[in-house]
Amino acid sequence: MMDHLSTSPTTAEQVFAEDLSRRHRTARTMAVIFQASTIFGIIVLLTLMYNIINSSFGLVAWQYRVPPETLAAGVPLEELPKEELLRILKERVSANVLRRLDREKPLTARSEQELYALVMERVVQPKIVKTWSLVDSIFRRREIMQEVARDYPDAHLRFRSWLNARFLTSPQSSRPELAGVRTAILGSLWTVLITILFAFPLGVGAAIYLEEYASDNWLNRIIQTNINNLAGVPSIIYGMLGLAIFVRAMEPITSGIWFGAAEPATANGRTVLSAGLTLGLLVLPLIIINAQEAIRAVPNSLRQASYGLGATKWQTIWHHVLPNALPGILTGTILSISRAIGETAPLVVVGASTFITVDPSGPFSKFTTLPIQIYQWTSRPQDEFRNLAAAASIVLMILLLSLNASAVLLRQRARRRIRG
Amino acid sequence: MKIGAPGTGPSAGLSTSTTLPMAQLYKRPRIREAVIQAVLFLCGVLSILITAGIVYELGKESLRFFTTDLWESTNKPLAVSVDASAELLEVGPAGAALRAGDIIRLDGEEMRVESVQDNIIRVVRGVRGTTPAPHQAGAEIFRSDRVSLVEFFTGTQWIPQIGRFGILPLVNATLMTSTIAMLVALPLGLAIAIYLSEYANERARSILKPIMEVLAGIPTVVYGYFALTFMTPLLRTIFGRDIVEVYNTASAGIVIGILVLPLVSSMSEDALNAVPRSLREAAYALGATKLETALKVVVPAALSGIAAAFIVAISRAIGETMIVAIAAGAGPNLTFNPFQPAETMTGHIVRISGGDLSYDSIDYNSIFAIGLVLFFMTLLLNIISQRIVRRFREVYE
Numbered sequence: 086m087m088d089h090l091s092t093s094p095t096t097a098e099q100v101f102a103e104d105l106s107r108r109h110r111t112a113r114t115m116a117v118i119f120q121a122s123t124i125f126g127i128i129v130l131l132t133l134m135y136n137i138i139n140s141s142f143g144l145v146a147w148q149y150r151v152p153p154e155t156l157a158a159g160v161p162l163e164e165l166p167k168e169e170l171l172r173i174l175k176e177r178v179s180a181n182v183l184r185r186l187d188r189e190k191p192l193t194a195r196s197e198q199e200l201y202a203l204v205m206e207r208v209v210q211p212k213i214v215k216t217w218s219l220v221d222s223i224f225r226r227r228e229i230m231q232e233v234a235r236d237y238p239d240a241h242l243r244f245r246s247w248l249n250a251r252f253l254t255s256p257q258s259s260r261p262e263l264a265g266v267r268t269a270i271l272g273s274l275w276t277v278l279i280t281i282l283f284a285f286p287l288g289v290g291a292a293i294y295l296e297e298y299a300s301d302n303w304l305n306r307i308i309q310t311n312i313n314n315l316a317g318v319p320s321i322i323y324g325m326l327g328l329a330i331f332v333r334a335m336e337p338i339t340s341g342i343w344f345g346a347a348e349p350a351t352a353n354g355r356t357v358l359s360a361g362l363t364l365g366l367l368v369l370p371l372i373i374i375n376a377q378e379a380i381r382a383v384p385n386s387l388r389q390a391s392y393g394l395g396a397t398k399w400q401t402i403w404h405h406v407l408p409n410a411l412p413g414i415l416t417g418t419i420l421s422i423s424r425a426i427g428e429t430a431p432l433v434v435v436g437a438s439t440f441i442t443v444d445p446s447g448p449f450s451k452f453t454t455l456p457i458q459i460y461q462w463t464s465r466p467q468d469e470f471r472n473l474a475a476a477a478s479i480v481l482m483i484l485l486l487s488l489n490a491s492a493v494l495l496r497q498r499a500r501r502r503i504r505g
Numbered sequence: 506m507k508i509g510a511p512g513t514g515p516s517a518g519l520s521t522s523t524t525l526p527m528a529q530l531y532k533r534p535r536i537r538e539a540v541i542q543a544v545l546f547l548c549g550v551l552s553i554l555i556t557a558g559i560v561y562e563l564g565k566e567s568l569r570f571f572t573t574d575l576w577e578s579t580n581k582p583l584a585v586s587v588d589a590s591a592e593l594l595e596v597g598p599a600g601a602a603l604r605a606g607d608i609i610r611l612d613g614e615e616m617r618v619e620s621v622q623d624n625i626i627r628v629v630r631g632v633r634g635t636t637p638a639p640h641q642a643g644a645e646i647f648r649s650d651r652v653s654l655v656e657f658f659t660g661t662q663w664i665p666q667i668g669r670f671g672i673l674p675l676v677n678a679t680l681m682t683s684t685i686a687m688l689v690a691l692p693l694g695l696a697i698a699i700y701l702s703e704y705a706n707e708r709a710r711s712i713l714k715p716i717m718e719v720l721a722g723i724p725t726v727v728y729g730y731f732a733l734t735f736m737t738p739l740l741r742t743i744f745g746r747d748i749v750e751v752y753n754t755a756s757a758g759i760v761i762g763i764l765v766l767p768l769v770s771s772m773s774e775d776a777l778n779a780v781p782r783s784l785r786e787a788a789y790a791l792g793a794t795k796l797e798t799a800l801k802v803v804v805p806a807a808l809s810g811i812a813a814a815f816i817v818a819i820s821r822a823i824g825e826t827m828i829v830a831i832a833a834g835a836g837p838n839l840t841f842n843p844f845q846p847a848e849t850m851t852g853h854i855v856r857i858s859g860g861d862l863s864y865d866s867i868d869y870n871s872i873f874a875i876g877l878v879l880f881f882m883t884l885l886l887n888i889i890s891q892r893i894v895r896r897f898r899e900v901y902e
Contacts, residue, residue: 112796116704122696123705123713126770129763130720136735137727290548298542299549310891312552317817317887318880319824321851322559325876328858329562366555373552399541427724430826430851434858456726456827463730463831471734478727489722 137482140475141247144222146233146240147262150210151177170200177208189443202255202263211262213469214240247476257441257453261469266477268444269458272357272437273426275445276454279361280368280425285418287365288372292414295373296380297402316370324431327363332435335359341449355436358448363435364428368421375417379410412499419492423485429456455481563880566873571654573867575668576610576647579603583611583644584624589637594626596646608632608649611640615649652867657874663837663853665868674839675875678754678847682829683822685758685843686765690818693762694769695804695811701770702777703799721767729831732760737832744844752834752846760832761825765818772817776810777803809897816890820883826851850875 153161156173165173171192174183186192186203195203205211214237217229222244233242255265291312299305332354337343339359383406391401407414438451439461445452455477462474581600596603603609603626607618614635616628630637652670660671697717701710736756741749749755780803788798804811834846835856848856854872 108794108797112794115796115800119696119700119704122693123700123709125693126697126713126720126766127716129766130716132735133723133727133731136731140734287548287551290545291552294542294545294549298545305549308549308552311556313891314884314887315552315556317820317883318559319826319851319883321824321826321854322563322876322880324858325854325873326555326559326562329566329873330558369555370552397535397538399538423722427722427726429724429726430830430855433855436858439859456724459726459730460827460831463726463733474730478730481724482727485722485724486719489718493718 137475137478139218139220140472141479142219142222143217143245143247143472144226144229144242145213145217145245146215146237146242147211147213148237148240150212151208153205153209156204156208165201167197167200170197170204173204173208174200182207206258206260206263211260213262216468216472247472248479252476253480256444257458259440261467261473264473266455266458266480268441269453269455269477270480271444272452273454273456275357275448275450276360276364276432276452277422277425279358279448280364281418281422283362283365284369284372284421288369289376289414291369291373292376292380293402293407296377297398297406312370312373316374320367320428321430321434323363323367324434326366327359327431327435331359331362339449341447344449353436355438355451356449357445357452360432360435360437360452360454361448363431364425367428367431368425371421371424372417375420376410376414379413379417380406382413383409412495416492416496416499419488419495423488423492426454426488427456427481427485429454429460432457433460455484559880563873563877566870567877569865570867570870570874571652571657573870574608574649574651575867577601577650577668579609579646579648581646583640583642583646586640586642588639590630592627592630594628595624596626598624600646601648603646603648610647610649611644612638614638614640661839665871670871672850672875672878674837675848675850675853676878677839677841678829678833678837679823679849679851681754681841681843681847682758682761682825682833682849683819685755686761686822686825687815687819689759689762690765690769690822691815694766694814694818695773697766697770698773698777698811699799699804701774703795703803717767717770720763721771723764725764725825725827726831728760728764729828732756732828732832736760740844749844750846752832753844754829754833754847754849755843757829757831757833758843760828761822764825764828765821768821769814769818772814773807773811776807776814779810780806809894812897813890813894816886816893820886820890823886824851824879824883826855830855850879854879 174192183192192200215233217225221229230242233240252265253270254267255263257266257268258264295305295309295312299308331339336354339354339356339362341356341358387405387409388401391405396404432454437453437457439453441451441453443450459474459477459481462470462477579601581603582597584595584597587594603618603621605618605620609616609618609628614631614637615633616630617632619627619629621627650668652668657670657672659673660669661673662669662671663674697713701713705713733756736759737749737751737753740753740756784802784806785798788802793802829849829852833852834848835852836846836848837853838845838847840847854875857868857872
């Protein structure tokens with residue numbers, strides 16, 4: 086009965102079979118292509134990390150202008166008492182420079198560490214002559230040692246991790262050997278603190294209004310659309326807005342003159358306060374949108390139960406909705422903080438200082454931040470600055486990764502709580 | 506016995522309240538609630554103030570930019586001395602040609618040219634608040650050259666020192682970096698999204714999604730460093746050191762593409778995941794392969810979300826600043842060669858404002874005009890993306 090099927094298949098079936106195998110082949114090829122695209126993402130991330138780590142560790146050859154051993158017979162420079170350091174400074178540094186340093190901050194009032202840093206910078210003057218990447222330092226070590234012996238006979242050669250404790254605690258310096266990111270980190274922390282103090286209450290307040298109180302009329306729809314649009318505005322525009330409003334128009338307030346906290350001669354609006362407020366404007370839409378989603382996720386039954394027991398609207402929100410939405414709100418806030426820490430362009434426009442060595446001491450100080458430091462170091466042509474930029478990038482990424490990881494943990498804990 | 510009278514009901518002895526006011530059943534006005542609501546409303550309105558502030562500030566400074574006089578010397582000195590009231594001036598034959606409508610300046614006085622005949626010009630004295638004064642023969646005549654909108658949008662040179670303010674080199678560089686970025690990010694992002702939503706199992710997804718999130722969280726400065734120290738040498742090795750310059754738009758564009766890749770892939774993946782399983786199951790039931798289902802059924806169904814993702818990515822790429830500031834070059838340059846340096850709009854703004862320019866110079870005000878153009882470009886793109894999502898979103902059941 087099935088004779089006609091067991092004989093040779095009809096042309097239609099033949100065509101179908103060929104076509105089917107072609108389709109399967111295409112499907113397999115494309116599947117490989119899709120998979121390769123994801124591998125591309127992994128490769129990019131690994132390449133980026135390799136590039137940065139490669140520049141952050143390596144052999145360094147340097148020379149001293151005045152070897153530290155000759156300054157204080159036998160005693161290592163770090164252990165000299167303050168009077169000895171002051172004596173060395175007075176002997177070796179010109180009177181003009183001494184006077185200028187004294188005006189910045191009296192030499193006798195400086196700590197031992199600060200005097201040691203000055204001696205290193207002004208007298209010993211270590212100068213890096215060449216650096217090598219990590220890969221080179223490991224695989225071509227012998228060649229490098231020969232090259233140094235040949236070209237730089239006076240130089241010391243040592244394996245250096247550009248990212249070390251001294252890097253984190255030294256202030257900015259024009260000499261790459263002594264430069265550190267302390268001023269930058271403190272500037273970043275101060276700026277972000279002001280950003281959060283400004284944006285968190287306003288953002289959560291706006292989110293509460295939009296989710297709980299706002300009826301569906303034209304004004305509220307405009308507000309919502311407006312917030313969504315603001316989230317997509319390039320960050321540099323916020324910088325220009327901050328420049329126009331906080332730095333220029335509100336200069337008496339942001340420079341601290343109004344509060345009597347700054348000298349009118351050198352103060353201007355380019356302070357930590359302006360920077361924090363500008364970044365606050367930038368992250369405000371993000372906080373609002375995230376908080377809105379968190380509040381929306383609170384089940385309505387909770388609110389209804391609260392109303393049923395006679396609570397007012399604000400009591401319901403304050404005692405029930407907000408605590409329930411808090412993990413989501415905090416997640417959004419942490420993501421906004423990490424966005425704000427990584428921002429460079431708006432702060433350059435607002436006017437981060439190109440070179441300051443004094444730590445920021447309050448909201449009215451001049452400032453620089455870690456990303457801006459990385460930008461400045463990257464823009465210099467010398468190799469040593471590339472190494473510094475790489476080390477600073479590692480610091481920045483560790484900071485951001487820990488922030489993001491805590492946000493993810495918070496999000497998981499929130500999900501677990503809602504589920505069970 | 507009256508109900509409710511004190512001392513009579515079952516709780517007599519405990520109750521001390523007066524008669525229940527049964528008629529007053531309206532809500533007690535709570536002032537605190539109203540105040541709180543007002544405060545929260547103000548928080549919401551703040552966002553409108555921000556947008557208004559952006560437009561106002563950018564517009565005000567841009568207006569100042571377009572109305573600043575650039576006085577250029579005409580090399581045409583006054584031929585005959587005049588007093589403060591003369592309306593006809595005789596000028597030298599050489600130099601730039603004066604036209605009716607020009608505003609000229611002699612010493613401190615500004616005049617408007619009404620008509621020109623050979624070497625005699627008829628002027629209106631003392632315009633724009635200046636007072637007429639006598640002028641000596643040989644006094645230099647300066648002509649006001651304001652930046653017109655036409656010159657701004659169609660000029661091909663941006664050289665502030667000689668008064669050329671054509672934005673096309675900057676816009677061209679922006680479009681070039683964004684195009685290169687899209688060529689990298691769109692195909693790869695869509696491919697990754699299709700893989701993650703259609704092909705990947707749980708384990709692959711749990712590895713890939715955190716990697717994408719890490720890529721998305723890397724600050725743009727670090728990407729800029731990567732572009733300068735890795736991508737540019739890579740391109741130079743591939744294409745030759747004499748073809749690819751140290752600063753070029755290609756490496757900046759590629760790295761911007763890597764920057765927006767997580768954005769495209771996560772938004773596209775959300776769109777693909779939103780397509781209900783029933784559509785896929787129906788396609789499988791009709792004998793389609795996985796690829797055909799993905800490309801011919803799921804992607805078209807999620808098209809609005811994917812298009813929105815593309816547009817958001819383009820908008821992000823246009824607004825990107827630090828990568829181009831570090832890797833793309835520091836001088837406006839109208840070129841279509843991606844291996845040459847060219848400054849984009851954002852890079853220019855950062856360079857000018859990071860330098861030491863005084864607040865009211867025309868260079869400084871020009872960045873606000875550029876910023877205004879940038880703001881409207883990204884605003885337009887964002888509005889388009891929202892419109893697309895709203896209009897073309899497929900509604901299932």
